[in-house]
Amino acid sequence: MPDEEDRVNVTAQCMLHEPPVPVVVEDAENDGSKVTCPKCGKDYGSWGEVKAAMTEAATAQQQEKLTAPFQGLEGWKVTRD
Numbered sequence: 116m117p118d119e120e121d122r123v124n125v126t127a128q129c130m131l132h133e134p135p136v137p138v139v140v141e142d143a144e145n146d147g148s149k150v151t152c153p154k155c156g157k158d159y160g161s162w163g164e165v166k167a168a169m170t171e172a173a174t175a176q177q178q179e180k181l182t183a184p185f186q187g188l189e190g191w192k193v194t195r196d
């Protein structure tokens with residue numbers, strides 16, 4: 116069982132619509148299950164593939180968050196008399 120805090124909070128969406136439509140998976144317990152758009156029927160491949168892509172996106176997001184607070188320090192100088 117994964118920790119609640121470790122869970123990846125990313126939703127895959129079909130970007131062919133405005134606003135984008137969240138995709139659906141036939142069976143979230145089965146990595147081979149198909150992920151499709153409920154609106155246009157586009158096939159996004161297997162759930163396992165989509166999960167891997169979402170995890171990658173979430174990792175990139177977290178890394179951005181970690182570095183964001185330090186961006187304000189750019190341009191500071193330590194001077195010595």
Ligand SMILES: [Zn+2]
Nearest residue numbers: 129131152155
């Ligand atoms: Zn769609």
